[in-house]
Amino acid sequence: MKKHNFSAGPSILPPEVLLKASQGVVDLDNSGLSVLEISHRSKAFVDIMENARALALELLGLEGKGYKALFLQGGASTQFLMVALNLLEKRAGYLNSGSWAAKAIKEAKIYDDVYEVGSSKDANYNYIPKGYEIPEDYDYFHCTSNNTIYGTQMKSFPNSPIPMVCDMSSDIFSRTLDFSKFGIIYAGAQKNMGPAGTTLVVVKEDILGKVSRKIPSMMDYKVHIDKGSMFNTPPVFAIYTTMLNLQWLKEKGGIAAIEKENEKKARLMYSEIDLNPLFKGFAAKEDRSLMNATFTLENENLKETFETMLKDAGISAVNGHRSVGGYRASMYNALPIDSVKALVEVMSELESKA
The missing domain is CATH 3.90.1150.10 (Aspartate Aminotransferase, domain 1)
Incomplete structure (x- = not known):
């Protein structure tokens, strides 16, 4: 019996995507080689990476708007650190709407002052905080668009006077939004894009380079942008399958x-x-x-x-x-x-x- 898979993540993928991905594991595009055994510097994989990055921007409506798409490792949990390292100079505001938002706050507090502009912890996160204000003198505002554990979702987003960062791990590519409102969007692939192992990060370049701290190379968005998202060996299978899934989504409309x-x-x-x-x-x-x-x-x-x-x-x-x-x-x-x-x-x- 074929299962009805309601897994919260890693989660269901389209059957046709799974079939194509499995074929690529055995023989990538009739090359006689598996996608798992080719060099990440080969033309075959560079094309996969570039296609995946371009598809992400195209589907989000961010082509030609100053954004770069990256496929990194470490999940959304690493982005909790990277966002703070790259953007947090003095203070930042966070919306505490669930466990993952709370974890993002905890990690950012390592680096500087972080404040909760709103929280729904009082009701075990069964609602999205509203009526909050975002101070103009903060470095950025961070929110989580969908809270997988609690089943809540932001139906609208504020007109933030400062760069807005959003963890969209569990609802990216699922609904139409004005994605140009965000300075950074990040999402683990394993909920709505592909298999576990890679994280999509979409960055507006002009918000970078404004902190005084030294950033380790592996945690620096500018380094990954300059290296075409291949500063280190990328998770080739996760990116390949994500590319196939984005193609599937484009073909559906x-x-x-x-x-x-x-x-x-x-x-x-x-x-x-x-x-x-x-x-x-x-x-x-x-x-x-x-x-x-x-x-x-x-x-x-x-x-x-x-x-x-x-x-x-x-x-x-x-x-x-x-x-x-x-x-x-x-x-x-x-x-x-x-x-x-x-x-x-x-x-x-x-x-x-x-």
Whole structure:
């Protein structure tokens, strides 16, 4: 049975992307060599890297607007450090909307003064903070667009008077935004782009070079830009598969097209959560994520029955994070609506049995 994969990350990829990636592992473009065994300095891989970087900017609508796309290593966790090292001179403002935002704050505090301009920690992060102000004399403002653990998502972004940095690890390429509002966007590939192992960083060049500290080469965005994102040996398979996935997205019609599909999946999922008395949504309704629907089962006596039904239906990876409990349906770009329908059918069937 083919599983309905709701994994929060590493997560589902389109079958056609997996097929092409597997073919490339055996024989890259009829070269007689695997993508895993060619030099990262070879024309074959340089072309892959350049194509991936160009596709990222094209899909985000940032071509010719002073941005560079990089594929780096270390996940979003390393970006918590790199952002501060490259931008933080005196002080910065952070929006604390979840565990990953809190970790970004912790890492940035190593280097200088960091302040929370808003927080939803008081309610276990079940909403997005609002009504906050961003001081004009701060070096930058940092936010997290989607909170995977809690199922919340920023529906709008402030008109920041200072460079805005955003961790988009779990919803990049999923909805249309004015991406030119951001100075830096970063995202681990393993949730909505590709396999684990690389991180997309999109940087507006003119915000760099303004800190007085010396930055280690490996942590310096300018070094990676100057070296074409190949200062060190890149994670070739993760970048290759990400390139294939970005090509898939472009062929589907880009972000605008996938956004419509994501909205349909989310409407179907949240409708069942709201109408079925056995379930209760965790996130505030106005802040619900298109990518991660979090919910709990109201009657714990039905837990074993529900989970047996999920298993029998081939539904995988819907257990919630330990911080929230309950269940989480991660509905990334590659998840077909039929998988959401399968989950909703099980939830409805449980109601009929209760």
